[in-house]
Amino acid sequence: MxxxxxxxxxxxxxxxxxxxxxxxxxxxxxxxxxxxxxxxxxxxxxxxxxxxxSGFRNKAKLVVGGEQGAVTLGILDASGRGVDLRDCGLYEPGLHELVPRLADLVDELGLEPYDVPSRRGELKHLIVTHSPAGAVMLRFVVRSQKQLALLRSRLTVVRERVPEAAVVSVNLQPEHKAVLEGDTELVLTDAHVLPMEVNGITLGLRPNSFFQTxxxxxxxxxxxxxxxxxxxxxxxxxxxxxxxxxxxxxxxxxxxxxxxxxxxxxxxxxxxxxxxxxxxxxxxxxxxxxxxxxxxxxxxxxxxxxxxxxxxxxxxxxxxxxxxxxxxxxxxxxxxxxxxxxxxxxxxxxxxxxxxxxxxxxxxxxxxxxxxxxxxxxxxxxxxxxxxxxxxxxxxxx
CATH class of the missing domain: 3.40.50.150 (Vaccinia Virus protein VP39)
Incomplete structure (x- = not known):
């Protein structure tokens, strides 16, 4: 690879x-x-x-960095700044094509990335799970509920830009430490379950459910x-x-x-x-x-x-x-x-x-x-x- x-x-x-x-x-x-x-x-x-x-991961755990309107999706460097890895080759087809669109979506919505060094901002991570059928669970991990109303009001835009998103949710992670997600999950869509077919058995994944990547x-x-x-x-x-x-x-x-x-x-x-x-x-x-x-x-x-x-x-x-x-x-x-x-x-x-x-x-x-x-x-x-x-x-x- x-x-x-x-x-x-x-x-x-x-x-x-x-x-x-x-x-x-x-x-x-x-x-x-x-x-x-x-x-x-x-x-x-x-x-x-x-x-x-390559192309085997069904899940992307994307750290959101950069600035409002010019975000990075990927990881953080040693200083806590965002490193953009939107073209990472580990993601399976479908998910690989989706990640750049998610970066554009965050910019379009005007969501404020969380800045680790200054401890300011709101959007910390995007967690995306991709099913064999092409459906997606999209989770916005935020610092507080400040941007919850914005995400609720722009859910139609999210669904238009990411039509494969069967489940969309907001996860609250208020702590300033290396924790991917918090305990509170607010599902914005009517659907709460992502169907994940494996060997003819359709497992139902909820936002906090573990599944092999x-x-x-x-x-x-x-x-x-x-x-x-x-x-x-x-x-x-x-x-x-x-x-x-x-x-x-x-x-x-x-x-x-x-x-x-x-x-x-x-x-x-x-x-x-x-x-x-x-x-x-x-x-x-x-x-x-x-x-x-x-x-x-x-x-x-x-x-x-x-x-x-x-x-x-x-x-x-x-x-x-x-x-x-x-x-x-x-x-x-x-x-x-x-x-x-x-x-x-x-x-x-x-x-x-x-x-x-x-x-x-x-x-x-x-x-x-x-x-x-x-x-x-x-x-x-x-x-x-x-x-x-x-x-x-x-x-x-x-």
Whole structure:
């Protein structure tokens, strides 16, 4: 991938820019395998799931800088001034073409960029999510409600300039610190949900819902998990840190041989509302779908919920810090025959696997969510030692 911004030292976020993609992928695979070698000596590594080298990001987190009528969209430099990256090659088609139009829109509306050094101004960020169907969620992150009335009154202009914007909202972030968004979200459009189709399942994203930034690789991640679900045929699937329900819903649509019950736990009420929205839509069109429920809660408190049946499968997709000793301890004494662990940090994954001695890592796969960087996603299928549910079919069907 060629990037003029990188070559000009305007943006160095993509630390592996200039390294051939084949080398990037091989290096990540070697690093992850080495990190897990001591705690998962018998694991079988599947071929890495590659991403497009460029044009893969479905989400743009754009810092607004510059001056009123001459804004920059991109990042801040070391002095806190805006660096314009509106032609960044990471954004997928559709989103890439939209970013320059958003800069023009901000200028046309007369929105005042927030100036970090002087702590003056209003508009801090634009957060844009692009769906495979071409629809967009557009979020204006502002310092206060001063420009809320302006945005409400000019919503028609926003929709005319960005006709693909299905959801438009204002997020209030009043603090002067490196925080992308605040707790208060005000949706300006009638629609509150962005449809995001993945493997034939239309996930409903709300403004504060988390979704992987690489749709192609996320789809591959969910397909792999679904194959593992099918191969071990659990009685129940419990999806912790479930977000908008990607793993849980892929289990729920398996049909014959799928689980009899699916439960998702997530701390974000917005994400749970999104997951419930999708599950309700699926029930209307899929007969025989098992009971599928989502609950607001902290995944680390799941032991108190007494949800798990013997012979079940637990999915964990934690933040970078991993699941930690409490949740690992609960898994150790639970009835879960299998665990699918999806991790964005192989170091914390290795620590957690060491806390799960009654499980054996059977299969693992690298998913390259973030080309041009050293970041990675690794998913591992764990089986409880002595479980009678595992068979050689696990690998052959993966």
């Amino acid at each position: 060629q990037c003029d911004y990188f070559d000009a030292h305007q943006c160095r976020s993509c630390a592996l820019m200039g390294v051939s993609y084949a080398v990037q992928l091989a290096d990540k695979q070697r690093h992850c395998a080495a990190m897990l070698s001591a705690v998962a000596p018998e694991v079988s590594w599947l071929d890495a799931f590659a991403s497009p080298e 690489n749709t192609v690789v996320a789809a591959g991640l969910y397909r792999q998990a679904q194959q593992w679900f099918s191969s071990v045929q659990p009685r129940q699937v419990l999806d912790l840190y479930c977000g908008v329900g990607g793993f849980a819903l892929h289990a729920a649509v398996l049909g014959d041989g799928g689980p009899a019950e699916v439960v998702g736990i997530e701390v974000s009420p917005e994400a749970v509302a999104s997951a419930e929205h999708t599950a309700e839509a699926l029930r209307a069109h899929r007969r025989g779908m098992p009971p599928t429920t989502f609950r607001v809660g902290d995944a680390t408190d799941v032991a108190a919920l007494d949800l798990l049946e013997a012979g079940s499968l637990v999915v964990v997709n934690p933040p970078r810090r991993g699941i930690g000793s409490d949740l690992a301890g609960w898994l150790e004494v639970s009835g879960a025959a299998h665990v699918v662990y999806s991790s964005c940090n192989v170091e914390s994954l290795a620590r957690d696997l060491a806390l799960l001695p009654t499980y054996t890592a059977r299969s693992a796969r690298l998913f390259d969510m973030f080309p041009q960087t050293r970041h990675h996603e690794v998913m591992v299928l764990l089986e409880r030692v002595g479980s009678q549910q595992h068979s050689a079919a696990t690998e052959s069907r993966s």
